[in-house]
Amino acid sequence: MLARARLTFVPALSAPARADFATAVRKGLFALRKRLPCRYLYDAEGSRLFESICALDEYYLTRTERAILCESSDLVVSRLPRAATLVELGSGSAEKTRLLIEALLRRTHKLRYVPIDISPSALAQSARSLLADYPGLSITAFAAEYGAGLARVHQLHGPKLVLWLGSNVGNFTRAQAARFLRTVRAGMAPLDRLLMGVDLRKSGAILARAYDDPAGVTARFNCNLLARINRELGGAFDLAQFRHRATYDAARGRVRMELVSQCVQRVPIAALGATVAFERDEAIHTEDSFKYSLREMDVLAAAGGFAVEWRGLDANRWFSLNLLAPRAD
Numbered sequence: 184m185l186a187r188a189r190l191t192f193v194p195a196l197s198a199p200a201r202a203d204f205a206t207a208v209r210k211g212l213f214a215l216r217k218r219l220p221c222r223y224l225y226d227a228e229g230s231r232l233f234e235s236i237c238a239l240d241e242y243y244l245t246r247t248e249r250a251i252l253c254e255s256s257d258l259v260v261s262r263l264p265r266a267a268t269l270v271e272l273g274s275g276s277a278e279k280t281r282l283l284i285e286a287l288l289r290r291t292h293k294l295r296y297v298p299i300d301i302s303p304s305a306l307a308q309s310a311r312s313l314l315a316d317y318p319g320l321s322i323t324a325f326a327a328e329y330g331a332g333l334a335r336v337h338q339l340h341g342p343k344l345v346l347w348l349g350s351n352v353g354n355f356t357r358a359q360a361a362r363f364l365r366t367v368r369a370g371m372a373p374l375d376r377l378l379m380g381v382d383l384r385k386s387g388a389i390l391a392r393a394y395d396d397p398a399g400v401t402a403r404f405n406c407n408l409l410a411r412i413n414r415e416l417g418g419a420f421d422l423a424q425f426r427h428r429a430t431y432d433a434a435r436g437r438v439r440m441e442l443v444s445q446c447v448q449r450v451p452i453a454a455l456g457a458t459v460a461f462e463r464d465e466a467i468h469t470e471d472s473f474k475y476s477l478r479e480m481d482v483l484a485a486a487g488g489f490a491v492e493w494r495g496l497d498a499n500r501w502f503s504l505n506l507l508a509p510r511a512d
């Protein structure tokens with residue numbers, strides 16, 4: 184643990200990250216249907232590429248959520264007790280979080296911020312930059328998976344506003360999302376609130392551009408997962424032999440990202456002491472992004488043990504910001 188006056192940085196709460204990654208790669212690439220957990224998209228390079236995605240015109244999610252936050256941050260914080268701690272799940276660069284930090288600091292001048300992110304580089308960079316800009320802020324940062332970070336957050340005293348922005352919930356299936364919300368809910372007191380940014384169902388054409396932009400930034404983000412295996416596990420993936428694919432299943436409301444092998448190939452991975460075989464057109468499933476209707480969002484909140492206390496939408500109704508209050512058991 185690194186503690187400076189206003190920053191406490193708590194690295195990896197669970198097993199060493201590289202061992203976790205090796206286990207996940209072995210399990211995922213030797214499965215009948217190849218898959219890799221999307222949390223591994225976010226090493227230092229993946230976090231940097233994700234920030235480039237956020238700046239793309241096609242990736243409407245970031246600017247739309249920011250626009251809703253610009254209008255509503257003061258209203259959201261007005262619903263919380265004054266001394267609330269700000270907690271964030273999957274905080275990334277925390278650029279949009281600044282709007283809430285500023286709204287909270289307008290009321291109290293002192294604020295504790297507790298970000299949880301699996302990407303230590305994103306966490307360290309955002310903490311440095313926030314501390315430089317907000318003298319009233321102190322930060323306890325957990326470089327951890329949501330679950331391990333939440334276990335620590337549940338031990339915090341006093342009221343909390345928990346943020347889960349960027350439609351990160353979409354990476355879970357609907358059933359997993361409800362289970363995860365119940366875990367978040369279990370550590371919340373009646374006056375605590377969860378603010379969740381959730382992307383809404385919309386035309387497949389808009390989603391196709393957002394998840395497969397013409398400049399190829401999302402493709403590089405996805406392919407970085409194979410580059411990460413090369414860097415960290417001594418893999419021999421030739422990135423030119425894999426293609427990024429994003430498809431929208433309108434019935435399920437799900438964008439699926441995959442990496443598709445362009446030929447029959449065998450790829451050794453030194454740290455696993457194993458070689459992975461690919462057929463031509465065989466896919467590795469790397470990420471899902473589930474989209475919600477407002478009705479589905481209400482159902483999710485209820486299944487997670489929450490009531491929707493307030494909701495903000497943009498003019499196109501492309502994105503929603505949901506303030507959730509824990510329901511009495």
Ligand SMILES: C[S@@+](CC[C@H](N)C(=O)[O-])C[C@H]1O[C@@H](n2cnc3c(N)ncnc32)[C@H](O)[C@@H]1O
Pocket residue numbers: 221222225230233237245272273274275276277279299300301302305327328329330348349350351
């Ligand atoms: C889609 S980005 C969103 C970042 C930021 N919240 C935003 O709205 O721009 C997802 C973030 O969550 C982090 N993340 C993904 N899966 C995670 C997990 N299982 N546990 C902790 N952090 C995770 C990633 O490192 C990344 O910073």
